[in-house]
Amino acid sequence: MTAPTSSTPLASRTGAPSAPVRRIRLPKKLRNLELGLLVFACAINAAAVVLVELGAIGHLDFTLVLLGAGLSALVVAMHIVMRYVAPDADPFVLPIATVLNGIGIAEIYRIDIARHDAGWDSAAVRQIVWTAIAVVCAIAVILLIRNHRVLQRYTYVFGFGALVLLVLPMLPIIGRQVNGARVWIGIGPFSFQPGEIAKIALAVFFAGYLVQARDSLSMVGRKVLGIRFPRLRDLGPILVLWGLSMAVIVFQRDLGTGLLYFGLFLVMIYVATARVGWVVIGLVLFVGGALIASRILGYVQDRFENWLDPFSDHVYNATGGSYQLVQGLFGLAHGGLLGTGLGQGRPTVTPLAESDYIVASLGEELGLIGIFAILCLYLLFVSRGFRVGFAGQDDFGKLLGVGLAFTVALQVFIVIGGITRVIPLTGLTTPFLAAGGSSLVANWIIAALLLRLTDTVRNQPRLVV
Amino acid sequence: MNREIKRVSIVVLCMFLALFVSTSVIQVGVTDTLNADARNSRTLYDSYQVQRGSILVAGQPIAQSVPSKDAYNYQRQYPQGRLYSSVTGFFPISGAPTGIEGAMNSELSGTSNDDFIDQLQNLVTGKHPQGNSVELTIDPVAQKAAYDALGSQRGAVVVLQPKTGRILAMVSKPDFDPNVLAVHDVKQVDATYKQLLDAPGDPLINKAIDETNPPGSTFKPVVLSAALESGDYTLDSQLPNPASLTLPGTDTTVYNDSHTTCGPGATVSLETALILSCNIPYAELAMKVGSNAIKTQAQRYGFNQRLLVPMRTAASTYPGYDSLDEVAMSGFGQKDDRATALQMAMNSAAISTGGTVMRPNLVESVLTPDLQARDQFTPTPLGRATSEKTAQDIAHTMVRDVSEGVASNARIDGVKVGGKTGTAQNGSDDPYTLWFTGFAPEDDPQFAIAVVVDNGGGLGQSGNGNSVAAPIAKKVLEAVLGK
Numbered sequence: 001m002t003a004p005t006s007s008t009p010l011a012s013r014t015g016a017p018s019a020p021v022r023r024i025r026l027p028k029k030l031r032n033l034e035l036g037l038l039v040f041a042c043a044i045n046a047a048a049v050v051l052v053e054l055g056a057i058g059h060l061d062f063t064l065v066l067l068g069a070g071l072s073a074l075v076v077a078m079h080i081v082m083r084y085v086a087p088d089a090d091p092f093v094l095p096i097a098t099v100l101n102g103i104g105i106a107e108i109y110r111i112d113i114a115r116h117d118a119g120w121d122s123a124a125v126r127q128i129v130w131t132a133i134a135v136v137c138a139i140a141v142i143l144l145i146r147n148h149r150v151l152q153r154y155t156y157v158f159g160f161g162a163l164v165l166l167v168l169p170m171l172p173i174i175g176r177q178v179n180g181a182r183v184w185i186g187i188g189p190f191s192f193q194p195g196e197i198a199k200i201a202l203a204v205f206f207a208g209y210l211v212q213a214r215d216s217l218s219m220v221g222r223k224v225l226g227i228r229f230p231r232l233r234d235l236g237p238i239l240v241l242w243g244l245s246m247a248v249i250v251f252q253r254d255l256g257t258g259l260l261y262f263g264l265f266l267v268m269i270y271v272a273t274a275r276v277g278w279v280v281i282g283l284v285l286f287v288g289g290a291l292i293a294s295r296i297l298g299y300v301q302d303r304f305e306n307w308l309d310p311f312s313d314h315v316y317n318a319t320g321g322s323y324q325l326v327q328g329l330f331g332l333a334h335g336g337l338l339g340t341g342l343g344q345g346r347p348t349v350t351p352l353a354e355s356d357y358i359v360a361s362l363g364e365e366l367g368l369i370g371i372f373a374i375l376c377l378y379l380l381f382v383s384r385g386f387r388v389g390f391a392g393q394d395d396f397g398k399l400l401g402v403g404l405a406f407t408v409a410l411q412v413f414i415v416i417g418g419i420t421r422v423i424p425l426t427g428l429t430t431p432f433l434a435a436g437g438s439s440l441v442a443n444w445i446i447a448a449l450l451l452r453l454t455d456t457v458r459n460q461p462r463l464v465v
Numbered sequence: 466m467n468r469e470i471k472r473v474s475i476v477v478l479c480m481f482l483a484l485f486v487s488t489s490v491i492q493v494g495v496t497d498t499l500n501a502d503a504r505n506s507r508t509l510y511d512s513y514q515v516q517r518g519s520i521l522v523a524g525q526p527i528a529q530s531v532p533s534k535d536a537y538n539y540q541r542q543y544p545q546g547r548l549y550s551s552v553t554g555f556f557p558i559s560g561a562p563t564g565i566e567g568a569m570n571s572e573l574s575g576t577s578n579d580d581f582i583d584q585l586q587n588l589v590t591g592k593h594p595q596g597n598s599v600e601l602t603i604d605p606v607a608q609k610a611a612y613d614a615l616g617s618q619r620g621a622v623v624v625l626q627p628k629t630g631r632i633l634a635m636v637s638k639p640d641f642d643p644n645v646l647a648v649h650d651v652k653q654v655d656a657t658y659k660q661l662l663d664a665p666g667d668p669l670i671n672k673a674i675d676e677t678n679p680p681g682s683t684f685k686p687v688v689l690s691a692a693l694e695s696g697d698y699t700l701d702s703q704l705p706n707p708a709s710l711t712l713p714g715t716d717t718t719v720y721n722d723s724h725t726t727c728g729p730g731a732t733v734s735l736e737t738a739l740i741l742s743c744n745i746p747y748a749e750l751a752m753k754v755g756s757n758a759i760k761t762q763a764q765r766y767g768f769n770q771r772l773l774v775p776m777r778t779a780a781s782t783y784p785g786y787d788s789l790d791e792v793a794m795s796g797f798g799q800k801d802d803r804a805t806a807l808q809m810a811m812n813s814a815a816i817s818t819g820g821t822v823m824r825p826n827l828v829e830s831v832l833t834p835d836l837q838a839r840d841q842f843t844p845t846p847l848g849r850a851t852s853e854k855t856a857q858d859i860a861h862t863m864v865r866d867v868s869e870g871v872a873s874n875a876r877i878d879g880v881k882v883g884g885k886t887g888t889a890q891n892g893s894d895d896p897y898t899l900w901f902t903g904f905a906p907e908d909d910p911q912f913a914i915a916v917v918v919d920n921g922g923g924l925g926q927s928g929n930g931n932s933v934a935a936p937i938a939k940k941v942l943e944a945v946l947g948k
Contacts, residue, residue, distance in 0.1 A: 267476075271469045316504065326504065332491045333499035334507045346507050368492035372485065379481050386477070389470040402470055406477065413480040420487035 037095035045102025055343020104433035130437035155208025256426030339367025518596035551637035610944030627814035630823030677803035681889030684798030712790035740870035751796025814913035820856035874935035881907035886930030896921025901934035
């Protein structure tokens with residue numbers, strides 16, 4: 001190399017105008033779009049809280065609006081942080097998370113009013129505090145993890161961590177059983193569902209492990225009916241995961257979470273190996289396991305019966321019967337196309353209206369139109385994650401993006417599908433909407449990870465492959 | 466990898482599609498079914514959110530909701546509760562409403578499909594929704610007269626406008642006070658309800674439409690219709706006239722009321738047999754005409770079906786019979802023949818107006834909160850029971866039954882009243898069911914009436930239709946005819 005060529009970059013670094021560089025990356029434009037959407041989201045949330053108050057108590061009470069304003073400040077803070085550390089991140093993820101979270105708080109607040117809960121008894125106040133914690137966690141993730149590939153280094157740490165988190169509720173003293181499911185840990189007045197965090201750890205672990213093992217998992221094996229099935233010795237991981245999911249179903253009595261973990265694993269192994277055989281084996285295993293479980297485990301059997309025949313009187317009146325499911329359907333029907341209006345329905349008739357059944361509550365008050373809007377928001381959120389999968393440059397990032405987005409999609413499907421009788425009802429939280437701290441923290445961390453991933457996607461010029 | 470991600474995203478899309486479909490089905494597709502489910506407490510709560518519409522008779526409320534200061538927002542009131550209890554029914558805070566309150570519930574509460582546009586407007590303007598009022602076809606004069614004339618008897622009176630099917634009066638006794646079932650105290654309502662349920666005379670049962678009785682001789686015009694419609698008979702057709710008749714294949718002997726022959730002579734005409742209300746000739750006629758023809762005829766009058774008036778009525782029945790002795794008994798309204806008071810009034814209405822049966826109804830119109838009338842009453846035929854000639858023949862015979870026959874107690878000076886009495890047996894020792902059904906005036910029939918008195922009118926087996934039921938009908942007809 002000669003001197004003139006090496007001096008060219010120097011010259012451009014000092015002398016050339018910086019405008020062309022900016023035009024290529026357009027970070028400001030993305031962040032400005034995000035800010036605009038964020039302001040819109042906060043306005044929707046404030047309007048929702050105001051409507052709840054006008055609808056349910058007939059006058060305004062500014063306490064909650066003020067608390068909400070605090071939260072808005074926090075998400076704007078997150079936006080500002082991203083301007084510095086993730087300038088190219090997707091502009092839709094944060095506003096969608098914000099508006100879903102806010103509508104959830106408004107509806108939970110509405111249910112508090114109907115139940116005359118106030119102060120620390122109020123689920124809405126707790127939800128706001130948890131939202132604050134969750135957003136702070138998300139900011140921390142964005143700040144600490146500057147490059148997602150760092151996560152790949154700790155693949156097995158995450159795998160082990162997930163296992164520990166899953167086992168925690170089974171331990172004596174700290175483990176707690178709520179509504180029949182043993183998925184909680186509690187220390188003093190605080191309780192937490194470690195399984196929610198475990199799903200993120202599992203997604204990271206799967207991504208890391210599969211990137212490493214994909215060759216042996218995909219290349220060898222015997223072909224049957226045009227589908228290549230893996231060797232017996234490579235079946236290890238899927239069997240372990242299957243065992244884990246079944247253990248969750250059997251010991252923690254949590255059908256939904258078992259389904260979630262296993263679905264996540266199947267999708268990720270399929271994306272990584274491109275082998276339909278894995279999906280076939282997985283589905284056979286899971287359906288078989290679920291069928292056996294439905295024979296042996298009373299609660300699984302009840303869920304199926306409630307699903308298939310909810311309106312018959314003996315199912316409706318049974319303990320653990322279809323009362324909640326049917327009341328949820330009544331609520332949705334009560335809302336109809338347009339909804340009763342916020343604060344004007346009767347969501348509290350349905351048990352767990354603020355957590356597992358938040359979607360039925362929203363469906364009653366916002367109507368089918370509201371539900372469609374919420375589903376579209378989820379779809380958009382998920383599509384941003386899949387975008388990472390399509391456009392990402394490294395397999396780990398692609399897998400992780402798809403995996404995280406898919407957990408959100410699958411969880412929405414399991415919950416809303418359960419409420420609307422597409423599948424049997426299982427107890428899971430609706431991402432961002434439902435009351436529950438662990439779920440909020442987990443989903444905000446997912447949002448933060450997706451933001452980090454999208455930032456890297458845009459950051460890498462397309463030509464460098 | 467991208468190909469796989471594409472496939473997974475299609476799967477995700479399908480999952481969401483399933484949710485779009487399932488929510489649409491629930492929130493738009495089957496909402497009516499879900500909202501109508503008895504276990505849906507939201508529907509019940511909702512009914513107290515709106516100011517329920519009034520039920521009006523001649524513009525005056527007989528049921529109305531006034532603001533109350535408790536959780537239910539409105540108190541339902543029935544200003545003349547007992548007089549109209551068989552029409553209004555009651556609207557309790559627990560359980561299902563009855564009567565017009567039940568049958569017109571979605572209109573009164575403003576939740577019917579017709580109210581969708583209003584609901585939409587209310588949603589936008591924030592105006593409180595209000596129910597529609599329901600104006601009834603009831604004529605207060607007829608209702609009051611029927612209520613007073615029936616006195617303390619257990620039974621019912623129905624007055625119809627023959628040409629249209631409007632129900633002008635519907636009284637059932639014993640009555641009840643719907644106000645005591647509308648109080649805002651579930652325990653008290655439940656206690657009162659149980660008490661009324663066990664009360665003698667079953668006040669909660671609407672004897673005009675919910676209860677059927679053997680029609681006795683009031684069924685004879687139906688058999689006569691079948692005979693005349695067959696074309697094989699005229700009013701002058703002659704039947705053997707014995708003093709007693711042993712039914713084929715049995716030991717059962719049938720007598721006329723007089724326990725002699727039906728007038729002098731070896732034979733008797735169909736006309737005379739009706740005027741004198743003889744059982745033997747009609748038993749003979751029924752056997753000749755046959756069960757199938759009578760059944761068809763009865764169904765053309767409206768038997769064997771439940772009607773919506775708009776409350777659902779019990780079905781009057783003529784089941785059809787296999788053996789001749791049963792057919793003979795059914796010829797004078799015994800065996801398993803059953804009829805509601807409403808059905809007997811419909812029979813007389815059809816006979817008086819040339820054979821067309823009109824659909825009876827109580828609702829004149831539905832008035833929206835801004836006083837627009839909708840669902841205006843339109844006379845609707847249920848069907849044709851007989852030819853005009855048959856109807857005229859029978860109508861004239863019924864007029865002669867009153868003027869010179871056994872329905873003498875329904876005579877009104879200067880008015881041609883047509884009528885038929887009935888004294889029906891319930892069991893060998895049970896009190897009779899006493900009937901009168903008729904119409905007035907013959908030339909331009911304005912009123913058709915049916916009176917049924919249960920429990921023998923308190924006279925056991927010594928009363929008859931002419932002595933107990935006909936005078937009640939006479940009083941009502943006099944009141945409405947201004948006599």
